[in-house]
Amino acid sequence: NAGVTQTPKFQVLKTGQSMTLQCAQDMNHEYMSWYRQDPGMGLRLIHYSVGAGITDQGEVPNGYNVSRSTTEDFPLRLLSAAPSQTSVYFCASSQTGVSNQPQHFGDGTRLSIL
């Protein structure tokens, strides 16, 4: 049972480069989200989606784009990477967007911007 799969696990970019972080889940979950984790700050929500074709901004959306063309996939795009985007990125999913349902997390993508 794969759960939430994130690729790549590690990535180094140069300032100004673009890339896409991939996230896929095989649990038929409607709700998916992206967080970034920085030391001493916990996890902060970047973007989220309540279903295919529907996305919305979280707490720290600037510099990131998302789309949700299928239930399974929720990629995160960095259009022009900046050193401030060096972080660990986590994708999560839950069955629906109901507040009492726990979220399932991937193992993260560790991204460094030089």
Next chain:
Amino acid sequence: AQSVTQLDSHVSVSEGTPVLLRCNYSSSYSPSLFWYVQHPNKGLQLLLKYTSAATLVKGINGFEAEFKKSETSFHLTKPSAHMSDAAEYFCAVTVRNQGGKLIFGQGTELSVKP
């Protein structure tokens, strides 16, 4: 607005002694609260959740937490620490009427000494 404060950034215990990780929350309504654990280079794993049922919640690996509305607290405890409990722990609250959005605390790193 909802918020979460984890009162200790680092807790150190000896193996076999009790564990107490403290979490206070702020919410204008009855919240859903979660504790997650993160082992090195891994994603977050759900330990337990409170969703307005029993105030004493039992989770995996012998952990439990008590919801105290009068103190706005949701502290995590375990009677006897094991070496494998060494990890980072996150308390989180969901945002009302905004589905699965999670607000995380800053995290508490638990060290367990032999």
